[in-house]
Amino acid sequence: xxxxxxxxxxxxxxxxxxxxxxxxxxxxxxxxxxxxxxxxxxxxxxxxxxxxxxxxxxxxxxxxxxxxxxxxxxxxxxxxxxxxxxxxxxxxxxxxxxxxxxxxxxxxxxxxxxxxxxxxxxxxxxxxxxxxxxxxxxxxxxxxxxxxxxxxxxxxxxxxxxxxxxxxxxxxxxxxxxxxxxxxxxxxxxxxxxxxxxxxxxxxxxxxxxxxxxxxxxxxxxxxxxxxxxxxxxxxxxxxxxxxxxxxxxxxxxxxxxxxxxxxxxxxxxxxxxxxxxxxxxxxxxxxxxxxxxxxxxxxxxxxxxxxxxxxxxxxxxxxxxxxxxxxxxx
Numbered sequence: 001x002x003x004x005x006x007x008x009x010x011x012x013x014x015x016x017x018x019x020x021x022x023x024x025x026x027x028x029x030x031x032x033x034x035x036x037x038x039x040x041x042x043x044x045x046x047x048x049x050x051x052x053x054x055x056x057x058x059x060x061x062x063x064x065x066x067x068x069x070x071x072x073x074x075x076x077x078x079x080x081x082x083x084x085x086x087x088x089x090x091x092x093x094x095x096x097x098x099x100x101x102x103x104x105x106x107x108x109x110x111x112x113x114x115x116x117x118x119x120x121x122x123x124x125x126x127x128x129x130x131x132x133x134x135x136x137x138x139x140x141x142x143x144x145x146x147x148x149x150x151x152x153x154x155x156x157x158x159x160x161x162x163x164x165x166x167x168x169x170x171x172x173x174x175x176x177x178x179x180x181x182x183x184x185x186x187x188x189x190x191x192x193x194x195x196x197x198x199x200x201x202x203x204x205x206x207x208x209x210x211x212x213x214x215x216x217x218x219x220x221x222x223x224x225x226x227x228x229x230x231x232x233x234x235x236x237x238x239x240x241x242x243x244x245x246x247x248x249x250x251x252x253x254x255x256x257x258x259x260x261x262x263x264x265x266x267x268x269x270x271x272x273x274x275x276x277x278x279x280x281x282x283x284x285x286x287x288x289x290x291x292x293x294x295x296x297x298x299x300x301x302x303x304x305x306x307x308x309x310x311x312x313x314x315x316x317x318x319x320x321x322x323x324x325x326x327x328x329x330x331x
Contacts, residue, residue, distance in 0.1 A: 007112065010111060010112050011112055013111070013317075013320055014108050014111050014112050016313055016316060016317045016320070017108060017111075017126060017129055017130070017317065018108060019310075019313050020129050020132075020133070020310060020313050020314055020317060021104070021125070021129060023307060023309065023310040023313070024129075024285055024289070024310070026306075026307070027288070027289055027292060027307045027310065028086075028089075028288065030292065030304055030307060031164060031288055031291075031292040032086070034161065034292070034295070034301070034304070035079070035082065035161060035164060035165070036079065040161055041161050044078060044079075044160075044161050044162050044165070045077060045078055045079025045082065045165075046077055046078075046079060047077060047078045048071055048072055048075055048076065048077050048078075049071050049072075049078060050072060078162075078165055081165070081169060082165045082168065082169075085165075085168045085169055085171075085172050085284070086168075088172055088280065088284075089168070089280065089281065089284045091277070092276075092277040092278075092280045092281040092284070093125070093281055095124075095277045096123075096124035096125040096128065096274065096277055096278060096281055097123075097125050099123070099124055099274075100122065100123070100124060100216070100274070101122045101123070102122055102123060103123065104123050104125045104126055106123075107120065107122055107123040107126050108126065111126070124273075124274040124277070124278050125281075127273070127274070128270055128274065128278055128281055128282050129317070130317055130318075130320075130321040131266055131269070131270060131282060131321070132266075132282060132285065132286060132314060132318075133314040133315065133316075133317035133318030133319075133320075133321055134266070134318045134321045134322055134325075135262065135263065135266040135282075135286070135318070136311070136314050136315055136318050137315060137318035137319060137322060138262045139259050139262055139263065140315075142258040142259050142262060143259060145258075146255040146256075146258065146259075147255075149255075151253070151254055151255030152253035152254065152255050153252065153253055153255040153256050153259075154251060154252040154253030154255070154256055155251060155252050155253075155256065159291060159294040159295055159298055160295070161295060163291050163294070163295070164288065164291045164292055164295065167287035167288060167290065167291040168284055168287055168288055170287065171280065171283040171284040171286075171287045171288075172280065172284070174243070174283065175267070175271075175276060175279050175280045175283055178239050178242070178243050178264070178267070178268075179239070179267070179268065179271040179276060179279050180212055180276060182235070182238075182239045182242065183215075183235045183236075183239055183268065183271060183272070184211050184212035184213075184215065184271075184276075185208075185211070185212065186231075186235060187211040187215050187218065187228065187231075187232065187235070188207065188208035188209075188210075188211030188212060188218065189208075190228045190231055191207050191208070191210075191211050191218045191219065191221065191228070192204045192207055192208055194228075195207060195221075200221075202221045206221070207221045212276070213275055213276055214274070214275030214276070214277075215232075215271065215272050215275065216272065216273055216274065216275065217275070232272055235268070236265065236268040236269060236272065237265070239264060239268050240261050240262075240263075240264030240265040240267075240268055241261060241264070242264075243260055243261065243263070243264030243267070244256075244257050244258070244259075244260035244261035244263075244264055245257070247260040248260070263286070266282065267279045267282055267283055270282045289307070289310065292304070292307065293307060293308055293311075296308070
């Protein structure tokens with residue numbers, strides 16, 4: 001491909017990434033706006049829940065606490081819970097913007113100059129925006145197949161503003177359970193085993209904590225991360241399968257199982273590659289954009305229809321990510 005044409009193609013790809021980034025930020029502002037600055041939204045955010053079930057074993061409910069009394073005693077409203085989730089999300093966004101080695105805009109510029117997807121790995125935000133696009137491609141394909149077979153998807157028939165808050169709260173709680181509890185500790189034990197086996201002068205506590213927060217950093221501390229590669233793949237697949245099964249046990253039907261498993265795979269990979277900040281940003285963004293888009297369509301909010309443009313951009317970016325990923329894998 002001629003040099004000028006090559007530069008132009010990568011300029012288009014970089015523009016798509018920037019557009020998706022901008023749409024995510026504006027979508028966040030828009031979603032917060034309809035919750036806190038519309039009459040319907042203010043009714044919801046001012047509610048103080050009388051009952052709030054907290055599952056120690058997520059969805060299954062082996063140990064369940066109703067902390068509604070605590071929310072009532074502290075006058076903790078749904079709006080405050082949402083704000084706390086937003087703070088967690090924004091922290092994840094900022095950390096991904098500047099890590100693991102350089103900031104988002106610098107890597108976007110490098111992407112154009114080097115005309116290669118390799119710089120994406122050096123910035124978590126850039127990578128995860130592409131992951132989201134690839135994730136949508138696989139999810140839409142699975143939905144088409146499931147619909148063709150005739151399996152029911154299930155799910156809510158009516159989307160309310162409350163679903164926006166429930167979606168982001170689910171993202172935070174699910175990342176705590178499916179990643180921090182089901183993957184992180186086991187990786188920490190494995191990495192600490194390598195410290196002992198190969199007499200690597202690193203603290204067990206530091207390595208174990210790193211495995212919880214950022215497994216990729218723990219791999220480097222252990223020095224022998226290649227030995228855990230198969231175990232990481234096992235944890236990724238097992239947690240994704242569990243993630244899918246428990247969604248079907250919840251409000252969804254059997255047809256949703258492959259959709260949830262695909263999402264679980266991408267979330268687990270984001271966690272293994274960029275830590276809990278990566279999977280939190282991925283999950284929060286996916287749930288939030290989905291719910292505010294559904295509310296916008298259902299309620300006919302004209303000002304919000306622009307957010308729907310993120311989907312074709314994401315799909316194109318997903319195709320680009322798959323094609324380039326296959327090209328670089330073969331090299």
